[in-house]
Amino acid sequence: MFDLQDLYQEIIIDHSKRPRNFGALEGANRHAEGDNPLCGDQIKVHLIVEGDTVREARFEGRGCAISTASASVMTDTIKGKPVAEVKALFEQFHRLVTGEEEPSDDVLEVDRLGAFAGVRDYPMRVKCATLSWHTMNAALEGRDDPISTE
Ligand code: ZN
Numbered sequence: 536m537f538d539l540q541d542l543y544q545e546i547i548i549d550h551s552k553r554p555r556n557f558g559a560l561e562g563a564n565r566h567a568e569g570d571n572p573l574c575g576d577q578i579k580v581h582l583i584v585e586g587d588t589v590r591e592a593r594f595e596g597r598g599c600a601i602s603t604a605s606a607s608v609m610t611d612t613i614k615g616k617p618v619a620e621v622k623a624l625f626e627q628f629h630r631l632v633t634g635e636e637e638p639s640d641d642v643l644e645v646d647r648l649g650a651f652a653g654v655r656d657y658p659m660r661v662k663c664a665t666l667s668w669h670t671m672n673a674a675l676e677g678r679d680d681p682i683s684t685e
Contacts, residue, residue: 546650550604555611560593569670569682571662576602580670589613589621606667608647625668632664
């Protein structure tokens with residue numbers, strides 16, 4: 536078993552208890568649903584994309600602390616960013632939580648994404664952390680088939 540105290544860092548606890556950007560999004564023009572059956576995490580991501588920019592991002596659903604915190608931090612992080620930058624962040628986050636890339640101070644401090652690097656030793660938790668990102672990416676690409684981690 537993983538060490539909860541190591542894994543559930545302050546950022547994760549905070550964002551899972553008080554998720555930001557939670558709920559429906561009026562005027563959203565991109566939607567996607569994601570499902571992580573191994574853990575039971577389910578999420579819907581709503582975006583407002585204007586031109587090449589993600590203007591607004593919100594999410595709904597239920598899941599474990601890591602999936603909720605990840606969705607909360609993600610929606611905070613991508614708001615106001617160009618779509619190309621959001622896609623690059625998705626790739627970077629994926630490398631971070633799968634252990635392919637070490638967290639930099641930038642990522643840790645500015646975007647708080649580094650907090651999730653601790654899941655890299657727990658393959659099931661990696662799926663919890665990446666579910667919202669995969670779902671968001673599907674929304675950006677306009678896919679309407681539900682995303683599943685399996
Ligand atoms: Zn989970």
